[in-house]
Amino acid sequence: MAVPPPKVDLPDLVPMKRALFSVFDTTGALDLARALHERGVKLFGTGSTAKAIVSAGLPVINIADLIGFPEILGGRVKTLHPKVHGGLLALRNxxxxxxxxxxHGIEPFDLVVSNLYPFEKTIAATTDFAHIVENIDIGGPAMTRAAAKNHGFVAILVDPADYGALLETLVAHDGATPLAYRKRLAAKAFARTAAYDAAVSTWFAAALDEPAPAWRSLGGKLAETLRYGENPHQRAAFYVTGEQRPGVATARQLQGKQLSYNNINDTDAAYELVAEFDPALAPAVAIIKHANPAGVATGASLAEAYERALLCDPVSAFGGIVALNQTLDADAARKIVEIFTEVIIAPDATEEAIAIVAAKKNLRLLVAGGLPDPRASGLTFRSVAGGFLVQDRDAGHVAAADLKVVTKRQPTAAEIADLVFAFRVAKHVKSNAIVYAKNGATVGVGAGQMSRVDSSTIAARKAAEAAKAAGLSESLAIGSVVASDAFFPFADGLLAAAEAGATAVIQPGGSMRDDLVIEAADAAGLAMVFTGVRHFRH
Structure with missing residues (x-):
């Protein structure tokens, strides 16, 4: 049975007389404490926080002295006491x-300033189980939740960014906080402890290799409120989870207008794709439009890789996202800014390149500081009505040594290199996915079709159109290889690729009709390899 609400009226304005500080991150906290002291507010502090306030020359009462009991168990217990929680939870009227x-000689608190042990930073810095467990905060969340629950009388601050607003509020209300303001602070505090607990539970599940825990929580911190979502009538915001994976969430935006919802989604897709190509082996560029690659290529330089990627589909590249696997240099920058581009993302950028991009004031330039590891584990989430789906990130990786030749004709060394390249790109194309590639560059991409034959046909048509746009007499698909993200259930999709000019095929295999598809490949003189790995992306 639910607990009935108290039969008391909550006050609007609550004068601030007593403030409890318990922070791990002291950023701004001492300035806040000084300002409150100057307003006549009595200061209380826990452990190291109290010491920091004393060091700043301010009077403070240590919580250990207030409760008449020292911190014990190495600091694990210091605020879990009725004189603390009674002062936080009491309904004063x-x-x-x-x-x-x-x-019981308990006096109430009017303000709690609390931030928690840095659990998210700890798990990013170490894998030591015992050390991580020791950085799970107990007293902090308990105090935070108590103050937030009793927001009718207590203000709770969990974010240093809010310290200035509190002081402005006290000035505006003659040293008191209004109820509406305390409610907003309480809502933020509950969201913070929820995100904190989500980080703890997610880490614990991963540490125990538990793919499907009974309860799964999501938590994130607001990075920015967006102008709108996929469409102008949809509200949207961008949250970061604290995962230390280089990409759009960790990147610094050096210039350009605010990223949109679609920009962020597409930039993430572009950077995850280009990271498939080791920057130590060759420069690579991916051009993305609506989360699908318009062109991907390697080259002797980034500029050459960009030109080769652009050749695949110059029409779709207009207004697209460009991702690079190496530091953006001046030559590549000059090429990229020749057409309208929404976003450029790279591990870094030279000063000369930054200056070149700066001439396009609306073009966003992001530097991520590194590349995401395409083989690293992690989770992805997708909402459905009434719930959400969770799965491992697609960290599947296929190398030349993993390929199984199933046709009479063996692929050449050049074909094998292109087959591996094409399959890595197909991993990032919406299903059903067909990718034609030649000499380390895509020449035709068919994405998101209900039929694999349609995807093959569209990719072939794109290759012919790209050749025409480049003034070439024959389709770019002539002499290419073709990759399919999943098996060919019938030979028709494979034969469509052969008709377009492909000479070799890479696919997962595993169809009931593999034998028939192999026979068709042999009859067409194709070389075909199986990977045993599927890359659906819906």
Whole structure:
């Protein structure tokens, strides 16, 4: 049975007389403490926080002295005491609560300033189980939740960014906080502890190799409120989870207008794709439009890789996202800015390249500081009505040594290199996915079709159109290889690729009709390899 609400009216303005500080991150906290002291607010602090306030030359009462009990168990227990939580949870205009406060010598707190042990930073810095467990905060979340629950009387600050607004509020309301303001602070505090607990539970599940825990929580911190979502009538915001994976969430935006919802989604897709190609082996560039590659290529330089990627589909590249696997240099920058581009993302950028891009004031330039590891584990999430789906990130990786030749004709060394290249690109194309590639560059991409034959046909048509746009007499697909993200259930899709000019095929295999497809490949003189790995992306 639910607990009935108290039969008391909550006050609007609550004068601030007593403030409790318990922070791990002291950023701005001492300045806040000084400002409150100057307003006549009595300061209380826990452990190291109290010491920091004393070091700043301010009077403070240590919580250990208030409760008459020292910190114990190496600091694990310091605020879990009735004189603390009674002072946080008491309904001051409830006669029973008021009498109990007097009986037990408890005085209420009007403000709690708390931030938690840096659990998210700890798991990013170490894998030591015992060390991570020791950085799970207990007292901090308990105090935070108590103050937030009793927002009718107590203000709770969990974010240093809010310290200035509190002081402005006190000035505007003659040293008091209004109820509406305390409610907003409480909502933020509950969201913070929820995100904190989500980080803890997610880490624990991963540490125990538990893919499907009974309860799964999501938590993130607001990075920015976006102008709108996929469409102007949809509200949207961007949250970061704290995962230390280089990409759009960790990148610094050096210039350009605010990223949109679609920009962020497409930039993430572009950077994850280009990371498939080791920068130590060759420069690579991916051009993305609506989360699908318009062109991907390697080259002797980034500029050459960009030109080769652009050749695949110059029409779709207009207004696209460009991702690079190496530091953006001046030559590549000059090429990229020749057409309208929404976003450029790279591990870094030279000063000369930055200056070149700066001439396009609306073009966003992001530097991520590194590349995401395409083989690293992690989770992806997708909402459905009434719930969400969770799965491992697609860290599947196929190398030349993994390929199984299933046709009479063996692929050449050049074909094998292109087959591996094409399959890595197909991993990042919406299903059904067909990718034609030649000499380390895509020449035709068919994405998101209900039929694999349609994807083959579209990719072939794109290759012919690209050749025409480049002034070439024959389709770019002539002499190419073709990759399919999943098996060919029938020979028709494979034969469509052969008709377009492909000479070799890479696919997962595993169809009931593999034998028929292999026979068709042999009859067409194709070389075909199986990977045993599927790359659906819906």
């Amino acid at each position: 409830d006669p029973v609560h008021a009498a109990e406060l007097i009986e």
